[in-house]
Amino acid sequence: MISTANFYHSLKYFISRYHRLLKISSLGIAKKITLLSILFVVVTASVAVVIIYNTTNTELIKYALRNLSYEVANKGVDFSDKITRLQKEVRFLIGTAPIQGMIQVHKTSRKSPTGKSADQQWRQRLELIFLSRLQANLNYLQIRYIDVLGKELVRVERKQGEIYVVPTSGLQNKSGRPYVKKIIKLQKGAVYLSDINLNREHGRIVEPHVVVLRVATPVVDNNDTVIGFVIINVDFGKELERIKQQYAGYARSLYIADSKGSYLLHPVPNKIFSSDLGSGHLIQKEFPRVSALYSSHNKELSLTVLPQGANSMATAFTKIFYGPTKLDQFIVIGLAEPYSDIVLAWGAMLEKSIIWSLILILFSGLFAFRFSALLVKPLEQITRSVSGYMHGDLSGSLPVSRKDEIGNLAKAFRNLMNRVTINQVELSELNLNLENLVEERTSRLKEAETYQRAILETVADAIITIDSNSFIRTFNQAAEKIFGYKAAELIGQNVSILLPKPEQKKHEEYVANSNLQRSRIINETRDLKGRHKDGTMIPLELTVSRMQMSDGQYGFVGVLRDITERKRIEKLKNEFVSTVSHELRTPLTSIHGALRLLVSGKLGELPEEAKNMLEIANNNSERLMLLINDILDIEKIESQQMVYNLQEMEVMSFLEKAVNDNVGYSKEHGIDFRIVQRLDDIRVSVDPDRLMQVFSNLLSNAANYSPKDRIVEIGLTRHNGMVRISVTNFGPEIPKDFQPKLFDKFTQANSEEVRRKGGTGLGLSISKALVEEMGGRISFVSKKGSGTTFYIDLPEITG
Amino acid sequence: MEELKKILCVEDDPDILTVVTTALVTSGLSVLACNSGQEALEKVVTFGPDLILLDVLMPGMNGPATLKALHEFPEIKNIPVIFMTALAQPREISHLKKMGVLDVIAKPFDPMSLADQIGAMWSKRGGQTLSK
Numbered sequence: 001m002i003s004t005a006n007f008y009h010s011l012k013y014f015i016s017r018y019h020r021l022l023k024i025s026s027l028g029i030a031k032k033i034t035l036l037s038i039l040f041v042v043v044t045a046s047v048a049v050v051i052i053y054n055t056t057n058t059e060l061i062k063y064a065l066r067n068l069s070y071e072v073a074n075k076g077v078d079f080s081d082k083i084t085r086l087q088k089e090v091r092f093l094i095g096t097a098p099i100q101g102m103i104q105v106h107k108t109s110r111k112s113p114t115g116k117s118a119d120q121q122w123r124q125r126l127e128l129i130f131l132s133r134l135q136a137n138l139n140y141l142q143i144r145y146i147d148v149l150g151k152e153l154v155r156v157e158r159k160q161g162e163i164y165v166v167p168t169s170g171l172q173n174k175s176g177r178p179y180v181k182k183i184i185k186l187q188k189g190a191v192y193l194s195d196i197n198l199n200r201e202h203g204r205i206v207e208p209h210v211v212v213l214r215v216a217t218p219v220v221d222n223n224d225t226v227i228g229f230v231i232i233n234v235d236f237g238k239e240l241e242r243i244k245q246q247y248a249g250y251a252r253s254l255y256i257a258d259s260k261g262s263y264l265l266h267p268v269p270n271k272i273f274s275s276d277l278g279s280g281h282l283i284q285k286e287f288p289r290v291s292a293l294y295s296s297h298n299k300e301l302s303l304t305v306l307p308q309g310a311n312s313m314a315t316a317f318t319k320i321f322y323g324p325t326k327l328d329q330f331i332v333i334g335l336a337e338p339y340s341d342i343v344l345a346w347g348a349m350l351e352k353s354i355i356w357s358l359i360l361i362l363f364s365g366l367f368a369f370r371f372s373a374l375l376v377k378p379l380e381q382i383t384r385s386v387s388g389y390m391h392g393d394l395s396g397s398l399p400v401s402r403k404d405e406i407g408n409l410a411k412a413f414r415n416l417m418n419r420v421t422i423n424q425v426e427l428s429e430l431n432l433n434l435e436n437l438v439e440e441r442t443s444r445l446k447e448a449e450t451y452q453r454a455i456l457e458t459v460a461d462a463i464i465t466i467d468s469n470s471f472i473r474t475f476n477q478a479a480e481k482i483f484g485y486k487a488a489e490l491i492g493q494n495v496s497i498l499l500p501k502p503e504q505k506k507h508e509e510y511v512a513n514s515n516l517q518r519s520r521i522i523n524e525t526r527d528l529k530g531r532h533k534d535g536t537m538i539p540l541e542l543t544v545s546r547m548q549m550s551d552g553q554y555g556f557v558g559v560l561r562d563i564t565e566r567k568r569i570e571k572l573k574n575e576f577v578s579t580v581s582h583e584l585r586t587p588l589t590s591i592h593g594a595l596r597l598l599v600s601g602k603l604g605e606l607p608e609e610a611k612n613m614l615e616i617a618n619n620n621s622e623r624l625m626l627l628i629n630d631i632l633d634i635e636k637i638e639s640q641q642m643v644y645n646l647q648e649m650e651v652m653s654f655l656e657k658a659v660n661d662n663v664g665y666s667k668e669h670g671i672d673f674r675i676v677q678r679l680d681d682i683r684v685s686v687d688p689d690r691l692m693q694v695f696s697n698l699l700s701n702a703a704n705y706s707p708k709d710r711i712v713e714i715g716l717t718r719h720n721g722m723v724r725i726s727v728t729n730f731g732p733e734i735p736k737d738f739q740p741k742l743f744d745k746f747t748q749a750n751s752e753e754v755r756r757k758g759g760t761g762l763g764l765s766i767s768k769a770l771v772e773e774m775g776g777r778i779s780f781v782s783k784k785g786s787g788t789t790f791y792i793d794l795p796e797i798t799g
Numbered sequence: 800m801e802e803l804k805k806i807l808c809v810e811d812d813p814d815i816l817t818v819v820t821t822a823l824v825t826s827g828l829s830v831l832a833c834n835s836g837q838e839a840l841e842k843v844v845t846f847g848p849d850l851i852l853l854d855v856l857m858p859g860m861n862g863p864a865t866l867k868a869l870h871e872f873p874e875i876k877n878i879p880v881i882f883m884t885a886l887a888q889p890r891e892i893s894h895l896k897k898m899g900v901l902d903v904i905a906k907p908f909d910p911m912s913l914a915d916q917i918g919a920m921w922s923k924r925g926g927q928t929l930s931k
Contacts, residue, residue: 582885585885585906585907586812586815586885586906587814588907589812589818589885589906589907589908590812590814590815590817590818592907592910593815593818593819593822593907593908593910594818594821594910596909596910596911597818597821597822597825597910597911600911602825603821603825625907
């Protein structure tokens with residue numbers, strides 16, 4: 001049998017062996033297509049053949065076995081019919097009038113000897129009936145009526161084709177025979193069936209062999225007592241011969257065996273009737289599987305045996321009982337067909353189809369080769385033309401006249417080639433222009449770059465660019481001068497090398513933040529300390545801007561200015577201001593003191609004119625004192641020397657005290673400070689002295705600008721989560737153009753005002769600085785008609 | 800409580816000294832003006848003041864030095880001292896207060912209220928001087 005696995009292995013072997021010879025990739029399309037087509041057809045056909053062969057074979061065998069089983073079953077039915085007919089026959093015979101008459105005679109004969117003639121009469125009628133049955137059935141050998149003692153009463157038999165009625169003198173006594181003993185024990189209506197044996201005369205097998213089946217049934221009187229029986233001997237050999245004749249000339253072999261396994265029919269004649277002839281041939285021996293049918297505890301009635309190789313047979317067996325009540329009497333019919341016979345016809349067909357397939361493969365290969373050449377030739381032509389064109393050879397022709405896809409392809413190529421030719425011309429023109437343009441742009445770019453480099457290198461400020469990971473990208477000459485490093489030493493280094501420890505941390509935070517959102521430091525200027533190569537600290541002013549780098553990342557440009565000199569000058573200035581202010585204070589103390597004493601009148605009354613003059617001098621000395629104090633404050637704030645003594649404080653009582661303390665202003669200006677909004681138990685953390693300074697300043701301003709006889713309103717509220725102190729005067733609006741400069745140093749709306757209202761022009765500037773240093777905010781709103789309100793917002797202490 | 804009558808005033812600037820003296824005398828106090836710490840040391844025992852007003856910034860012997868020297872006299876040790884200074888910043892004031900003075904008066908001062916100011920300081924001196 002061919003298996004798919006075997007085929008697969010041989011294919012694999014073939015491919016591995018001849019792989020190098022095939023070199024499929026180097027073949028042309030035509031050969032490839034041909035080869036692939038043939039390969040495809042061969043593989044398909046082979047697989048189909050294998051599948052069909054295997055499937056059909058199995059189906060054929062199955063079919064053959066079914067066929068055999070069917071025939072065997074038919075034979076069985078035949079046999080059963082025969083047995084049934086014989087049983088009917090023998091039952092019919094005992095029901096005939098002569099038998100019934102003889103029963104009556106038998107009864108009376110015991111009482112009256114005169115009944116003999118009547119018995120004789122019945123016997124003759126019975127002989128006639130038996131004779132007619134033998135004439136009607138050619139395979140009946142004899143029919144007898146035997147009494148309960150084994151004596152034959154009527155016997156009609158066939159010998160050499162003639163039928164004889166045996167005279168009384170020829171009748172035998174069969175009392176010793178086993179079948180007689182068996183039959184006279186039977187119940188009324190039961191039928192005896194003998195095994196099918198070779199006939200014996202006087203205990204010896206008759207030659208030539210006669211195969212006999214005996215069928216008998218008892219004759220009973222009215223009391224159901226057996227008084228005899230009718231027995232028919234049937235020549236079963238004729239029946240077997242008839243069956244055998246049906247298979248003459250066929251390769252099929254028929255086997256029939258009796259209930260012991262002894263053959264009744266066998267293709268080899270000397271194997272039959274082994275039990276009679278002692279040859280020992282048994283069906284169980286020849287077909288071991290059949291012993292299943294002989295096993296008493298096996299209920300199977302038929303079986304089939306698959307062929308086990310090319311020379312074996314497919315066989316079917318069936319077990320036929322003599323009758324529904326005779327389970328120990330049966331025959332087994334077997335039918336065998338050689339495997340070769342089953343597949344013979346199919347094998348021839350297979351060969352034919354393989355040959356046809358090979359022819360078809362050959363044709364399809366040729367066709368594929370021709371067809372692919374048809375496809376490939378023009379393709380080769382196109383390829384030659386196009387590659388020739390690419391190398392400058394314009395003579396190649398294209399199959400543009402074709403009407404099919406290849407024609408279209410050729411046209412497309414022709415158009416493409418035309419287009420390319422045109423484009424080449426255009427391109428060379430463009431190239432020329434482009435070259436000029438590039439040259440021009442490059443020189444401009446160079447100029448710009450030189451210009452920028454010159455700026456970068458001559459500028460006094462250090463310019464450092466870093467990438468988003470803080471690695472230095474550029475480092476100009478000024479930077480080299482400030483930090484003491486050469487650019488080459490630093491490019492690629494982390495910028496933190498230029499920063500002292502605390503600044504490094506700050507820088508990292510800035511960089512981290514600036515990547516997420518717009519950082520506060522971007523584009524703002526701040527002071528910081530840098531670290532020189534020799535480790536000294538350099539005060540620097542830094543401006544950072546963010547820029548997009550060429551790689552899409554963000555980088556930073558830092559412009560750094562060395563402010564050592566500026567710091568030194570600032571310090572000098574501060575010291576100078578401080579010293580001057582102090583030096584001014586001393587003489588002022590005596591001037592002011594002296595004037596105050598004089599003006600107070602305690603040292604004696606003065607003439608009116610002198611008193612006026614002294615008052616002017618006193619007022620101005622007071623202003624001068626305030627101015628000096630303010631300048632000292634500003635100087636302290638700016639040099640960050642102001643000390644804040646922060647403490648928790650209740651606001652409402654503070655305001656009340658402040659209003660009380662500043663009552664002098666209100667009296668002086670003829671106005672009234674009034675607390676109009678209150679909040680109790682509000683606490684803030686401030687320096688009370690400094691807050692008082694701020695608040696007094698606001699009160700004094702309000703008093704200055706409030707119209708006479710009006711109230712200056714003071715309030716305590718909450719605003720945006722902060723504590724809000726407000727001071728409102730209902731004076732004129734602060735001029736719009738002046739409002740933005742209100743908190744600047746030395747500002748007052750106009751100089752005339754200064755003279756009229758007094759004040760130094762530093763008050764609000766100081767106030768703003770103080771409030772902000774204590775964590776608060778100061779602001780104002782000024783509108784025509786609704787006056788001016790100043791707000792101090794301070795963070796509230798809760799809980 | 801003892802009444803404040805006699806004040807010893809030490810100030811290198813004669814003008815200021817005059818103003819202070821005038822202001823205090825006008826208020827009915829008895830004042831001995833000294834131009835230097837040295838002079839004060841010479842006169843203090845004889846004068847026997849109830850309170851000493853002491854300028855901080857003086858050439859030669861300055862305020863703190865004079866204070867130290869004064870404290871050398873056992874009979875003077877308990878006389879309260881008030882500093883007068885133009886360096887009237889909170890830090891400076893607290894620094895000066897730590898030297899064991901009654902209080903600090905910032906310059907420029909108001910001569911009209913100077914006597915009241917000193918009086919107020921005098922009246923709270925008890926705890927301060929006793930603890931020293």
